[in-house]
Amino acid sequence: SRTVRAPRGSTLHCKNWLAEAAYRMLQNNLDPEVAENPQALVVYGGIGRAARNWECFDQILESLRNLEADESLLIQSGKPVGVFKTHENAPRVLLANSNLVPRWADWEHFDELDRKGLFMYGQMTAGSWIYIGSQGIVQGTFETFVEAGRQHYGGSLAGRWILTAGLGGMGGAQPLAATLAGACSLTVECKQSSIDFRLRTRYVDKQARDIDDALALIAQHTARGEAVSIALLGNAAEVLPELVRRARAGGIRPDIVTDQTSAHDLVNGYLPEGWSVAQWQAAAAEPAQHAALRAAAAGSCAVHVQAMLDFQAMGVPTVDYGNNIRQVALDQGVKNAFDFPGFVPAYIRPLFCEGKGPFRWVALSGDPEDIYKTDAKIKELFPENTHTHRWLDMARERIAFQGLPARICWLGLGERHKAALAFNEMVRSGEIKAPIVIGRDHLDTGSVASPNRETEAMKDGTDAVSDWPLLNALLNTAGGATWVSLHHGGGVGMGYSQHSGVVIVADGTDAAAERLARVLWNDPASGVMRHADAGYELAIATAKAQGLNLPMVR
Amino acid sequence: SRTVRAPRGSTLHCKNWLAEAAYRMLQNNLDPEVAENPQALVVYGGIGRAARNWECFDQILESLRNLEADESLLIQSGKPVGVFKTHENAPRVLLANSNLVPRWADWEHFDELDRKGLFMYGQMTAGSWIYIGSQGIVQGTFETFVEAGRQHYGGSLAGRWILTAGLGGMGGAQPLAATLAGACSLTVECKQSSIDFRLRTRYVDKQARDIDDALALIAQHTARGEAVSIALLGNAAEVLPELVRRARAGGIRPDIVTDQTSAHDLVNGYLPEGWSVAQWQAAAAEPAQHAALRAAAAGSCAVHVQAMLDFQAMGVPTVDYGNNIRQVALDQGVKNAFDFPGFVPAYIRPLFCEGKGPFRWVALSGDPEDIYKTDAKIKELFPENTHTHRWLDMARERIAFQGLPARICWLGLGERHKAALAFNEMVRSGEIKAPIVIGRDHLDTGSVASPNRETEAMKDGTDAVSDWPLLNALLNTAGGATWVSLHHGGGVGMGYSQHSGVVIVADGTDAAAERLARVLWNDPASGVMRHADAGYELAIATAKAQGLNLPMVR
């Protein structure tokens, strides 16, 4: 069994810092603190891998060690396939992962190739070497809640509460994100073990004894304006309808409703009403019982969605959090299941229109102090951006680094390159001990076509047009990013998405400064362009305010 | 009604020759001599367009006129969507046409977007501004026949004859290509008008009176080693079985058998046995008769394929030419219909393994003399390449220029950049009057994934893996091509292919020389890499001989 961990410090293993950055980030993705299953090279998200197999992994490192400053390494679904001469302002690594000609773009064909060692699932940041652990999940959820607060509550969630369910892998970030966003939260979870885990890691503050206790706690903390998170053991399909009844009878009502049970997987993901967890797990383990389990879970999802619709009808902002529960309910006959929107069209798209998205960076030195210094720099650069300040403070206090110290924070067009140039100066001056790697998720403003998630319900109906992420990758390559990737199937699986990643290194040189200024302007600008082209007023206004040259947008 | 024609001469309309090249080539694609339906902006291949609509067309020209030497224009399905700062060694134009997320990648969704003005079909060279008319078709067929001669007949087709059918839009190139390749040919065609057209344009030499006359003419010309093309009026589904009978009875047998009737379209493309052309056309015009027509045509295709299989069983090299006739016969119960291969695996793939493909170039001066000078230069550079010499001589003699003077000829890894650098010197010295634009088809060694055509039956089963064309586009962007494109659905339609294009300008500068040396080495090298990765010995040997750095190929 192998243990991989990125080298730290300022000694180079490669011929320059750009190759060294890729060298360290690939290894960092497989750090046991970072990866879900490092032995299988699985970083996160099901089977999202960093390299096709160990032989490929070793050879990628070897090729990076030998890579010249004017060469580019090509990675094809996790395998290093070629080294070519390009030039110093071209990317050092170009990656294409999991791409299939559409007619063959399904899991069946994927599995066939994967089994033969001919392919790899890259997810989003796994195969493009810029995954940084669960900080990203907390922050994405935080940003969603903050945006909801902005839209519905004048920018403050103080004294407000969020009702949701599910404390699993992703869902467990909800209570912490709500707290960071300034809101109380009540999360219904049917497994005591999941609640215990979140209590232990301080992702949730308290567990209520029962519904009465939960509502009393919520009433007390919201009244005091405290952002406290409460977990409640129970079944969402039973608790939510009861909360609807109480609200109708004059009881308190939530200020935001959402859900992160795993309704997308009706065998392993959703406890049917009236069932015990033990019964559920037994049925899930027994294929003969799957049909009955699925039917029961689907029926309960319909009840659950009906309760969400009821809250919406009372005027409570209600949103699907990407678990497909609306589709399940619709299939069960809940005709208006899609009356409440998905989280991207509801809360994230306005951010995308301004070029905002999950900007992230990593300190190659391995020294947490380097990140704290960048935290301070962000605050200094954007003094008016108070919610980012709050995020940075709470992230530092509440979120442990995994692998190389890293930070994530949503910045928009005009902010990203500014931050990067400041980091580059800090590297140049020696204030920071080694170069900083800057990247982002593939879920971002200009980099993804995914009609069931990031591009759901685009204003002009172009949800499925994937010219945009391809142009994004070409533009970032042209601009001189350090590595650029094109993936298929991230987030939603084979056939359902195409997306591109970008990473760029601030090594303190003038050449890096020029590239950073270009790439970290163009990358979010291409997202503003995509949304302006689709007709979003906010994107058009942003494009005008920032002086973008979009020939057909008047 | 608008008439578009590229400007000629050495006066710039844009700020530099790179933008000017795009400016002229877009217009050249819509020259009435070049485009099939210029009013609809359709260049070729069904509805393959050069720009989304006239408004977009005008704005592309306007944006190109204003484009600075360090800016890049982004084209999204024929629409100019953004201008971004990059740098002088980055492409001036980046294009993505017709790309859809796989689950939505069908004609139905395409049509919906197209109808709303939100999309465009780019085909291959239509949307990437490097279509040059029918020279490409003749040459592709020529190259296929030459390769067949190399594989089966020691490199010479003298005294050999090719049996085929169909003298339509593409198929009409067959007799001329056979002649240029040094072979006699007998082409069966059921429409006298199609034969007349090909006789008039000298694409075919003679028409035989009947089968006896045809065989006599073939016998006579092959005996003399003359490359004469014969057309025969008749139905292939009747003539081919008769030729099988005669061959079995000791008569002459063809040396190569193929077919280019339009068997892919059973209503409009294939005359059933026993039907007159008039009957056929009446049935095709009458939807109520389509089912019967389709059934009759399919039955005849089965007979036709059976005759091809019979020739193959006699040892005659037999090949499908991309018209899907094997699939039709298989569906009719001809179980071994796929016993004979498609033309790519049979003849083109070995060329791809050496990085060979349809290299082409255009004289921006508009002066045919500039092309003749490059013809001479190619001969001088590659004195041993006699079949290219033959092609160049016969192309000059037999093929008229359409739009800006252009030339196509298949060159491999190691040859393309050499030719380009020589052209660049000729531009520098003034020997040629204006810069030369260099490009290729998307059907090329490293630039396409298309499991029913270019990547049919790959050795390792990776027919549908489209990482390769994406890497090709990224690499060419990194290398500094002048424009780079990523398309979907070319050749075989929505859902069935992904491919990339590249164009680069030789403007006589040192900077261009560096870019040409890089890009026109890397582009074919990426094809050698793709085929070496799939396990083709010839590609592996080529990679070694050329010193490619392919980390996992030992």
Ligand SMILES: NC(=O)c1ccc[n+]([C@@H]2O[C@H](COP(=O)([O-])OP(=O)(O)OC[C@H]3O[C@@H](n4cnc5c(N)ncnc54)[C@H](O)[C@@H]3O)[C@@H](O)[C@H]2O)c1
């Ligand atoms: N919005 C996003 O960006 C995003 C990202 C990733 C995942 N998701 C979706 O969110 C969902 C949750 O993801 P996860 O990784 O946390 O899944 P998970 O399976 O780890 O957790 C689901 C949790 O829900 C609990 N649960 C199931 N049925 C319940 C019920 N009836 N009542 C109360 N609790 C119940 C389970 O016990 C479990 O703890 C998935 O559907 C996933 O696809 C959304």
Ligand SMILES: NC(=O)c1ccc[n+]([C@@H]2O[C@H](COP(=O)([O-])OP(=O)(O)OC[C@H]3O[C@@H](n4cnc5c(N)ncnc54)[C@H](O)[C@@H]3O)[C@@H](O)[C@H]2O)c1
């Ligand atoms: N290999 C390639 O690169 C390539 C490229 C393009 C097209 N194709 C395929 O080649 C085929 C021909 O293309 P095209 O553009 O010439 O089509 P077309 O429809 O213009 O021509 C077909 C010709 O075949 C004749 N024909 C039909 N049935 C016949 C019969 N039973 N006997 C004799 N003649 C018959 C028609 O009269 C017509 O002249 C198509 O299926 C096309 O998809 C191959």
